[in-house]
Amino acid sequence: MINVGFIGCGAMGRDHVRRITERCSGAQVVGVYDTVTANAQQAIDDNRLDAAIYDSADALIDDPNVDAIVIASRNDVHLDPLLHTIAVGKPTFTEKPMTINGADSWKVVEAEVARGRRTIQVGFNWRFDPGYDAMKRFTASGEIGALLMSGMRHYNAQAATSYYGTDNVINDTLIHNFDMLHYLFGGDVTAIEMKFARMNSLNPNGESLREPQLAIVEFSDGALATAEANVNCQYGYDIQCRLVGESGIISLPDVATPEVRKAGQISHAISSAWFDRFIEAYDREFDRFFANIEADRQPGGQEATAWDGYVANVIADAALESLHHGGRIPVTLNEQPALYR
Amino acid sequence: MINVGFIGCGAMGRDHVRRITERCSGAQVVGVYDTVTANAQQAIDDNRLDAAIYDSADALIDDPNVDAIVIASRNDVHLDPLLHTIAVGKPTFTEKPMTINGADSWKVVEAEVARGRRTIQVGFNWRFDPGYDAMKRFTASGEIGALLMSGMRHYNAQAATSYYGTDNVINDTLIHNFDMLHYLFGGDVTAIEMKFARMNSLNPNGESLREPQLAIVEFSDGALATAEANVNCQYGYDIQCRLVGESGIISLPDVATPEVRKAGQISHAISSAWFDRFIEAYDREFDRFFANIEADRQPGGQEATAWDGYVANVIADAALESLHHGGRIPVTLNEQPALYR
Amino acid sequence: MINVGFIGCGAMGRDHVRRITERCSGAQVVGVYDTVTANAQQAIDDNRLDAAIYDSADALIDDPNVDAIVIASRNDVHLDPLLHTIAVGKPTFTEKPMTINGADSWKVVEAEVARGRRTIQVGFNWRFDPGYDAMKRFTASGEIGALLMSGMRHYNAQAATSYYGTDNVINDTLIHNFDMLHYLFGGDVTAIEMKFARMNSLNPNGESLREPQLAIVEFSDGALATAEANVNCQYGYDIQCRLVGESGIISLPDVATPEVRKAGQISHAISSAWFDRFIEAYDREFDRFFANIEADRQPGGQEATAWDGYVANVIADAALESLHHGGRIPVTLNEQPALYR
Amino acid sequence: MINVGFIGCGAMGRDHVRRITERCSGAQVVGVYDTVTANAQQAIDDNRLDAAIYDSADALIDDPNVDAIVIASRNDVHLDPLLHTIAVGKPTFTEKPMTINGADSWKVVEAEVARGRRTIQVGFNWRFDPGYDAMKRFTASGEIGALLMSGMRHYNAQAATSYYGTDNVINDTLIHNFDMLHYLFGGDVTAIEMKFARMNSLNPNGESLREPQLAIVEFSDGALATAEANVNCQYGYDIQCRLVGESGIISLPDVATPEVRKAGQISHAISSAWFDRFIEAYDREFDRFFANIEADRQPGGQEATAWDGYVANVIADAALESLHHGGRIPVTLNEQPALYR
Structure with a gap:
């Protein structure tokens, strides 16, 4: 024990x-x-x-x-x-x-x-989500060749009440995506740029929590990824990831819920929150x-x-700099110690 | 011209x-x-x-x-x-x-x-619906071996206003399914049994239009099919067919409509009527x-x-007999003239 | 402890x-x-x-x-x-x-x-599967009115090696469906009929394990259900259930697996076995x-x-009688003791 | 006539x-x-x-x-x-x-x-595709509020044989997306940036047809869109569009094709070409x-x-400049003549 x-x-x-x-x-x-x-x-x-x-x-x-x-x-x-x-x-x-x-x-x-x-x-x-795990194993097997691109979505119905401002979207939300991109692509992230989309009038925090945000992430091998954060999307907790390889693509599934046909609609319930989605x-x-x-x-x-934790933080630092000052920010890592290779 | x-x-x-x-x-x-x-x-x-x-x-x-x-x-x-x-x-x-x-x-x-x-x-x-046509070509190609079973659904939101009674469900609704079973399976239908499901209290015609109905259809080679008619299903016009082969199954698709994510639901619109679904x-x-x-x-x-038209009518005749008197009714066809072979 | x-x-x-x-x-x-x-x-x-x-x-x-x-x-x-x-x-x-x-x-x-x-x-x-549990709660809430019909599939890629014969399909496979029908519909099962579909030439057991089988189940309130057993379907472990209510239907979802687009196909992996599907x-x-x-x-x-266990066995007994001797067999239960009401 | x-x-x-x-x-x-x-x-x-x-x-x-x-x-x-x-x-x-x-x-x-x-x-x-048309009508109805973001994919199995180089991806492929963004969002495009993803080693044209490409498109109201061109994706002709509104999202459907379950996979065929997809x-x-x-x-x-044709060309001009020289390029339109208002 x-x-x-x-x-x-x-x-x-x-x-x-x-x-x-x-x-x-x-x-x-x-x-x-x-x-x-x-x-x-x-x-x-x-x-x-x-x-x-x-x-x-x-x-x-x-x-x-x-x-x-x-x-x-x-x-x-x-x-x-x-x-x-x-x-x-x-x-x-x-x-x-x-x-x-x-x-x-x-x-x-x-x-x-x-x-x-x-x-x-x-x-x-x-990394331990069955869907993400299947994607990692599938792409690692080489079945769709090298990864070229990725598109991710990280949507919350409402921002967590603990969110104090725009930076939370990087440090608490997108940091998951940064880690997954680093984990799934293997290669190093070399630059990131953050962009704001049109403000959602339903965002109760207004300008103090400026979003949706779009991250554009570059890798050392030329691969390119985008990740959308939309933490007041209203409709549910929606986590998506698509990996584009040389001969095919693989995408994270939605949570399996029964299909209902009623009143002219075919529908499935969406997860409402992270603790449910990632239990x-x-x-x-x-x-x-x-x-x-x-x-x-x-x-x-x-x-x-700890190395992975460090990498995610360095990407987030660059993302914050882009968010505050605009433009594409290089991501520079210290040399990886032998302990983590 | x-x-x-x-x-x-x-x-x-x-x-x-x-x-x-x-x-x-x-x-x-x-x-x-x-x-x-x-x-x-x-x-x-x-x-x-x-x-x-x-x-x-x-x-x-x-x-x-x-x-x-x-x-x-x-x-x-x-x-x-x-x-x-x-x-x-x-x-x-x-x-x-x-x-x-x-x-x-x-x-x-x-x-x-x-x-x-x-x-x-x-x-x-x-027979000319792109989905059914793809199913016919797929099964005819032998990709899933001989057909063993089938499950069909023929659902209308409401019964057509022209429906005068229970028999319409056979002669106007299920007759489509009888023709498709005959077309898709190739082999002859040898018997049919009709059963009633629980009456829908939302069926405005009440006992005079008794349904939902279930058809159980037997083929000369031992294959078995079920077809549900549910002509007051309320929710839409829903046509489904699944063919079960020896090594796999193929199913008719839903009509392609945009996916909407809103208010905790992932949803697609359903066709409302046959003239739209089968245009x-x-x-x-x-x-x-x-x-x-x-x-x-x-x-x-x-x-x-005309032969196919005859076959569908003979199956429907047996279905009506089963509906009226119960039980499994043999389906007996005249010999197929050379003109149709 | x-x-x-x-x-x-x-x-x-x-x-x-x-x-x-x-x-x-x-x-x-x-x-x-x-x-x-x-x-x-x-x-x-x-x-x-x-x-x-x-x-x-x-x-x-x-x-x-x-x-x-x-x-x-x-x-x-x-x-x-x-x-x-x-x-x-x-x-x-x-x-x-x-x-x-x-x-x-x-x-x-x-x-x-x-x-x-x-x-x-x-x-x-x-009963504890999240999908089935959601279906039970949904239908119990009355959102689609009374249940009228159901269609179930219980497919195994291959029959379990322990299967000694045709009866196993009832006692080890369909018994799950009998219990779920009893659980989901609430009402009593009053009759059952078993029918054989065309034999699958890929079934290595041949006539000693005769299947696919179709169960047609009647309830005291007029509801009607079908359950297909296909224990040599080759393609995977495939469990489906659709419940038809007065104003809509609800269906068990497939297991969530990533979507792959490759070589002209959009595809998802199917569960291979019960221990994975129902873990x-x-x-x-x-x-x-x-x-x-x-x-x-x-x-x-x-x-x-124990009452539910008894009910499932009584339905299975009638199913076996139908399988061996043909026809529709009434299902007669002893009176339910107060202990289980 | x-x-x-x-x-x-x-x-x-x-x-x-x-x-x-x-x-x-x-x-x-x-x-x-x-x-x-x-x-x-x-x-x-x-x-x-x-x-x-x-x-x-x-x-x-x-x-x-x-x-x-x-x-x-x-x-x-x-x-x-x-x-x-x-x-x-x-x-x-x-x-x-x-x-x-x-x-x-x-x-x-x-x-x-x-x-x-x-x-x-x-x-x-x-604009006349039933899926896109449904999306236009849905968003125009206001059901998901103002549009905030969009993500599009324009994938071809192989580049058209007529493609002479990298610029074709703008002038022949993405120009469709530029028109649709202009049509769907209503507002003016104010800037665009093009980025290259990792080269696909299966692209037979090599550097002379450099892609995949990512377009990042900005609108006057702050909305933001991305469009991926991947014209050697190998797997099929894949057209996707997702519109993100304030309270929900809507996405273009895949083409409806039968579902096949075989050999451990649930699969649908993908369109192979534009003349089929957009017939x-x-x-x-x-x-x-x-x-x-x-x-x-x-x-x-x-x-x-003609105005819409002009707008698409102006966006494409800016996209080409970004492709050739890098960076975010403002999109400046002449004043819209009254004839087109």
């Missing part, structure tokens, strides 16, 4: 605690920490845990009874606990984005490299996290590593 | 007159007959025809200026003009069903056989009728002949 | 042991029994269980350390352990069919009634089984009870 | 001659011209026309027996006959693009304005051309006018 220390018990954090408790037979949450102690207590109560509340993330990480760490706190407070878990060598799962920018994420990479071991898995859960991906990424610990394997391949 | 004499100028007849006038460059309607002269006049006026109104179907058929006949009058008055056109040897298109029962249709067959030439094309237009099939069957005349070819193969 | 005693450790049984071990956090397998001890040992080894092997099902059931029983042995040896678990009052999950005929299943019902408590959950897992349904039915124990709830509603 | 003079009898021209002859009852081709007389003769022979061959386009246009002109000659020789038909006031249908650049097309606009009447219909046939659109645009003449109506609304 793997004893988990859990940091960050907001809504998403508590959902992960529930997931670990109910779905992951080989792991249990034994300690929790949140800056708001009531959140930590609620995680314990909701899941009837036999777990302790700690005074600090550091105390939780240091407890010898704790085997592994999960971080689901706010994006801007991931860095310190990540560096601490690396220092003590405990396997750690952190929600995405790994940190809030490329510079901070590089510190995580450097720390892992210094320790000589990959201990961080970043919560880019789309299986969440389960699978945690299964893998614990299976790797069990088998003493380092994350990599399908699991996003 | 083929000069057409047109018999029966009700709503459907006038639509065919329009079709011939607008879409069939090589043919023109030069004479019309209807028991209600106002209908005949309306066909002329609607289409700005330079055409004469005749006093009788016989006069029209006999006019040496008329090259070919189209019959779109009521089902129960097809027989006499058909026998007349055969007698004078003029190519004739008749709406389905050819006559109102197998005995009458056999007279048509005998008349053609006596003349030694196939001059009748029966308006089983589904291309109507055009194509008339194109073929005139092309055959032009090329001096007898109908056959894709075009339903 | 619920301690599970497991009876029947063949391939399917061992898969359930794995499921309980990996996916059900609140339960663990502590004891196993199989007539072939090597199977029991393999279940322990595969899942690294800390569990004992018992000499008999009875000894396992009687062990006070065992809280609940799962039966996955051969269909014909369910009865005795079921009666025993009822006698000792331990919650029991049994694979479908509950027993091999209605007479045996009635003994189970009577035993439960005598004890005055429902302790049996029958493994009709389709989520299996997980959910066991979750429910343990959640009911945890909450001290009796099975019922979505979970198939 | 409208007497048509036909200019340009290459493969596409002859197909239009056939269309007019077979499908358009109210029109007939009475005169033909082609720089290669054998082509003109073949148009006559293929369609068994009673038509004269002229020595020049001018002679054909001037013949008082000719009521209307259709131009299907090479793009670069449209201008002179267009100016001539305007001068003599004869209704004219010209294939797209109207001329080879904005400057030439402006001459056509000016000539029409000088005559005070719209006599030119440009062959942007996509109905071609028929409809010619129907409209002749119906307008019959009714003495000027083209406009659904029919592309």
Whole structure:
């Protein structure tokens, strides 16, 4: 049984605690920490845990009874606990984005490299979605040759209430797409340009949350991708991805729901939210996290590593610069350490 | 230019007159007959025809200026003009069903056989629907081996206002399916059983138009088909057919309409009516009728002949017997004359 | 933690042991029994269980350390352990069919009634399939009025190697459909007729496994359903269900897989097997089984009870009679005991 | 009967001659011209026309027996006959693009304005495709609010053999998309940028036909569209368009073809070529051309006018500049004359 220390018990954090408790037979949450102690207590109560509340993330990480760490706190407070878990060598799962920018994420990479071991898995859960996984395997098999282009859509019915502004669309929404493009294409992203589409009058945030946005992403091998973010699309949670190869294309499916024929329409329900759409991906990424610990394997391949977390942040940094100042922004990565090759 | 004499100028007849006038460059309607002269006049006026109104179907058929006949009058008055056109040897298109029962249709067959030439094309237009045509060619190619089963649906939003009772579901609705089963399977139908499903409380005709109905059709080679008639289904005009072969299945497509994503639904519009759903099939069957005349070819193969019209009527006769008295009714055909082999 | 005693450790049984071990956090397998001890040992080894092997099902059931029983042995040896678990009052999950005929299943019902408590959950897992579950909720909501008809397909690429003959198609394949029809329609089945379709020359079993088969099922309220079994369809595992209501229809979706466009085709992969197609349904039915124990709830509603197991067997008995002797066979149920209302 | 003079009898021209002859009852081709007389003769022979061959386009246009002109000659020789038909006031249908650049097309606009009447219909046939037409009507109805974005795909299995180089992708392929964007969005295009994707190694033309290409199109109201050209996609002729409104999206359907389930795949055939995919659109645009003449109506609304032809050329000019020199190119239109408002 793997004893988990859990940091960050907001809504998403508590959902992960529930997931670990109910779905992951080989792991249990034994300690929790949140800056708001009531959140930590609620995680314990909701899941009837036999777990302790700690005074600090550091105390939780240091407890010898704790085997592994999960971080689901706010994006801007991931860095310190990540560096601490690396220092003590405990396997750690952190929600995405790994940190809030490329510079901070590089510190995580450097720390892992210094320790000589990959201990961080970043919560880019789309990699574990059955549809995306099938697309990765299909394109990796070479069945449609090299990838030339991609078109993605990342639509939310309404912006999350936590969205404070235009930048969230990059750091919380499109960062998933940046990771998937990096994962699916293999090659490096070399430039990005962001463009705004016409404002939606139904967007209640108005100019403070300017979108829809279009990302145009260039790869070192000439491939080209577009990703639309439309976080007030009204109609549902709609995640699409199309990969264009030399002899064919493959596209992410819609969620399977019954077909209804009524009143002149043939219709299917659309997913309403990410927690529903990607529920299986969440389960699978945690299964893998614990299976790797069990088998003493380092994350990599399908699991996003600290390097992958860094790459997504660097692309997002360039996207933000384009959003703020316009134009095509080169994406420049530090050299990839041998640890991640 | 083929000069057409047109018999029966009700709503459907006038639509065919329009079709011939607008879409069939090589043919023109030069004479019309209807028991209600106002209908005949309306066909002329609607289409700005330079055409004469005749006093009788016989006069029209006999006019040496008329090259070919189209019959779109009521089902129960097809027989006499058909026998007349055969007698004078003029190519004739008749709406389905050819006559109102197998005995009458056999007279048509005998008349053609006596003349030694196939001059009748029966308006089983589904054979010319691009989807059904693709299914026929696909299964005929042997790509999925012998046909084992079929499932069909013939749904109308509401029963046609002309439907007077339960028998219409056989003679006007399912007769299409009987012809298609005969056409698609090749083999002979040997028995049929009709069953009633639960009555739809939204059926305004109540018990006088008892349906939905289920036909269970047996073929001489052991193949088995079901066809559902549901002529008050409320939601649209929905025509489906699935053919089950030894190594795969093929199914009729829905009509292509744009996909709308709105308010939590992914939806497509359904066809509302047969004249919309099968518009291309109507055009194509008339194109073929005139092309055959032009090329001096007898109908056959894709075009339903008098024999095919007879077969559909015999199946319908058995279906009616099952509907009225219950049970599985054998379908017994006269020997197929050499003219149709 | 619920301690599970497991009876029947063949391939399917061992898969359930794995499921309980990996996916059900609140339960663990502590004891196993199989007539072939090597199977029991393999279940322990595969899942690294800390569990004992018992000499008999009875000894396992009687062990006070065992809280609940799962039966996955051969269909014909369910009865005795079921009666025993009822006698000792331990919650029991049994694979479908509950027993091999209605007479045996009635003994189970009577035993439960005598004890005055429902302790049996029958493994009709389709009820827990997300697609079927959505259909049940949709039709129960009344959105398309009363159910009039249904069309089902139950196709396997190849017959299971364990299939010894024509009867398996009823007892192992269509029994799922019988349970779902009973579950979805609510009303009682009053008659059934089985018909054979043309034999598939690719069926390696030939006449000894005669199929495809068509079931025609009648309900007390006049509703009518057809279910096709085609267990050598070659192309995949294909489960379909369409429910026809008064104002619309709802159909089970295909499994969501990426769309590929290549070589002139737009294509999706089909599920190859039941364990893949219904994996989520299996997980959910066991979750429910343990959640009911945890909450001290009796099975019922979505979970198939001993009564539901009995009903499915009685329909299957009539189907077998029709298969062997032909014709429409009335389905007559004993009065439903108050315990199940 | 409208007497048509036909200019340009290459493969596409002859197909239009056939269309007019077979499908358009109210029109007939009475005169033909082609720089290669054998082509003109073949148009006559293929369609068994009673038509004269002229020595020049001018002679054909001037013949008082000719009521209307259709131009299907090479793009670069449209201008002179267009100016001539305007001068003599004869209704004219010209294939797209109207001329080879904005400057030439402006001459056509000016000539029409000088005559005070719209006599030119440009062959942007996509406007008459049933799918596109349904999208136009749907969005015009306001059902999804203002249009914010669009994503289009214009894929050919292989580049047309007539394609001499990279610029064809703009002038012959994407020009359709430019017209549709202008038609569907209503607002003016204000800028365009072209980008190259990774070269397809299966493109037999190599660098001389550099593509896939991505167009990023900006509108005056802030709306944003992307259009991918991929003219060696190998797998089929694939035309897609998605319009994103404020409360929903609408997408062009695939062509309806039967669904086949075989060998583990659920598949539909893809259209192989434009003449198949858009056959109905071609028929409809010619129907409209002749119906307008019959009714003495000027083209406009659904029919592309000389102004629309000019707009498409101006966008294409900017696209070519971006393709050759890179970057975002403003699109500047002359003021729209009152004749077209």
